[in-house]
Amino acid sequence: xxxxxxxxxxxxxxxxxxxxxxxxxPECIILHILSFLRTPHAxxxxxxxxRWKHLWKRIPTLNLNSFQFRTLKIFSVFMSKVLSLRDPSxxxxxxxxxxxxxxxxxxxxxxxxxxxxxxxxxxxxxxxxHGDIGLIFSCVSSCRALTSLKLSVGxxxxxxxxxxxxxxxxLPLLTSLDLEDFAFCGDxxxxxxxxxxxxxxxxxxxxxxxxxxxxxxxxxxETLVNLDMQNNSxxxxxxxxxxxxxxxxxxxxxxxxxxxxxCGLSSIKQVNIESVHFSASQEDALVLFSxxxxxxxxxxxxxxxxxxxx
Amino acid sequence: MAEExxxxxxxxxxxxxxxxxxxxxxxxxxxxxVFKVEPTIAKEMETVQSFIDETDGKITTIxxxxxSSHDLPYVIEYCEKSIxxxxxxxxxxxxxxxxxxxxxxxxxxxxxYLNIKKLLDFLSQVIADRIANKSVEYVRRYFGIENDFTxxxxxxxxxxxxxxxxxxxxxxxxxx
Numbered sequence: 001x002x003x004x005x006x007x008x009x010x011x012x013x014x015x016x017x018x019x020x021x022x023x024x025x026p027e028c029i030i031l032h033i034l035s036f037l038r039t040p041h042a043x044x045x046x047x048x049x050x051r052w053k054h055l056w057k058r059i060p061t062l063n064l065n066s067f068q069f070r071t072l073k074i075f076s077v078f079m080s081k082v083l084s085l086r087d088p089s090x091x092x093x094x095x096x097x098x099x100x101x102x103x104x105x106x107x108x109x110x111x112x113x114x115x116x117x118x119x120x121x122x123x124x125x126x127x128x129x130h131g132d133i134g135l136i137f138s139c140v141s142s143c144r145a146l147t148s149l150k151l152s153v154g155x156x157x158x159x160x161x162x163x164x165x166x167x168x169x170x171l172p173l174l175t176s177l178d179l180e181d182f183a184f185c186g187d188x189x190x191x192x193x194x195x196x197x198x199x200x201x202x203x204x205x206x207x208x209x210x211x212x213x214x215x216x217x218x219x220x221x222e223t224l225v226n227l228d229m230q231n232n233s234x235x236x237x238x239x240x241x242x243x244x245x246x247x248x249x250x251x252x253x254x255x256x257x258x259x260x261x262x263c264g265l266s267s268i269k270q271v272n273i274e275s276v277h278f279s280a281s282q283e284d285a286l287v288l289f290s291x292x293x294x295x296x297x298x299x300x301x302x303x304x305x306x307x308x309x310x
Numbered sequence: 311m312a313e314e315x316x317x318x319x320x321x322x323x324x325x326x327x328x329x330x331x332x333x334x335x336x337x338x339x340x341x342x343x344v345f346k347v348e349p350t351i352a353k354e355m356e357t358v359q360s361f362i363d364e365t366d367g368k369i370t371t372i373x374x375x376x377x378s379s380h381d382l383p384y385v386i387e388y389c390e391k392s393i394x395x396x397x398x399x400x401x402x403x404x405x406x407x408x409x410x411x412x413x414x415x416x417x418x419x420x421x422x423y424l425n426i427k428k429l430l431d432f433l434s435q436v437i438a439d440r441i442a443n444k445s446v447e448y449v450r451r452y453f454g455i456e457n458d459f460t461x462x463x464x465x466x467x468x469x470x471x472x473x474x475x476x477x478x479x480x481x482x483x484x485x486x
């Protein structure tokens with residue numbers, strides 16, 4: 001955001017003099033504050049005064065969570081209204097949509113179309129819902145300006161199957177990726193390497209994911225700084241990690257600890273290992289011990305007590 | 311207003327130029343208290359840094375007439391943590407716990423004036439959290455907005471946008 005000289009005047013006298021200073025701010029700063037609100041609250045600011053009547057239509061962010069709405073019908077009407085009334089010339093930077101359970105195909109199409117037509121400036125996309133996966137991915141892959149992507153999607157909420165992570169998702173500017181409930185597919189050599197295309201990746205979160213047709217998950221990135229792995233399936237045994245820029249690594253597991261082969265982890269400073277139900281096997285203890293050898297340079301290590309019992 | 315401030319800055323800075331103290335930067339609050347900070351801190355404050363750059367680093371005393379000696383230490387603390395890479399959720403929660411509504415607004419304006427993007431984003435989130443779910447009157451007071459709608463106009467608007475006022479988690483009029 002460009003710096004704008006604001007009319008601040010003197011302060012610290014009494015409440016009265018400070019009173020109207022925030023509302024004196026230029027529109028772009030107020031829109032910036034409003035972009036941190038959930039969209040229903042942002043729209044409600046239209047009744048504050050005549051200046052604010054149409055302000056919400058120019059917010060660069062949409063935050064829609066179905067749990068805020070009493071019924072799916074209300075959510076559906078709200079989303080349709082917002083998308084049709086929003087100022088079409090205002091760039092959309094962030095779209096965050098979460099709907100627990102299935103979404104009507106018509107509503108999904110409306111949302112994806114809107115994203116598709118605003119994809120030039122879209123930097124951040126959060127999609128958490130169940131619907132046509134093919135449509136969702138073809139839309140996501142059109143958003144070439146994305147720097148941050150968070151996905152938790154499946155065909156239908158009744159189907160607990162993991163969604164196959166597409167190999168051809170090419171988002172050249174992506175720095176932050178957060179995936180939940182995905183399956184990564186291995187290649188001929190029995191190794192899955194799903195993140196190779198993302199050459200600017202800085203932060204990676206993998207939650208409740210699994211690897212299919214492979215024994216090894218390969219994470220190799222020159223740029224990765226933060227890695228967070230939570231509750232991933234223990235069906236694959238090994239993780240190969242090459243990340244010379246990695247600073248912080250969080251690992252939370254439940255029943256099994258992955259065998260991690262780290263190399264080039266010279267920048268790592270902080271490691272958190274959290275686990276609730278490790279089977280206290282000697283094997284796990286050895287794995288944990290080999291981890292600690294890989295992380296020889298760390299400054300801070302947090303290990304939960306149950307993990308230490310192994 | 312913009313011109314007035316920049317001319318004030320020039321005259322004050324030139325009169326206080328002292329090449330021997332170039333290792334640290336002196337930030338002078340609106341109530342004339344001097345805060346000495348490392349140049350790395352000044353880098354976090356884009357407004358200060360661009361001022362230093364414009365004078366090729368000769369001027370190291372920067373007057374900040376819009377920022378009080380009450381607020382400036384908070385800004386410096388946040389910048390220090392940011393450089394050290396120690397901005398955590400815990401730190402931010404502790405940081406904001408110390409601040410009342412008025413102070414949050416003051417700091418927001420300071421962050422905007424100094425153009426510190428991270429602090430501005432963080433405080434935007436804090437303000438958003440503090441006005442979400444509050445009554446219209448509360449939010450008007452928070453921002454200092456004068457209601458220039460007639461009651462009829464406001465009622466009509468609420469009716470037109472009924473889809474955002476009904477079925478969504480309601481305003482808490484009690485929190486006024």
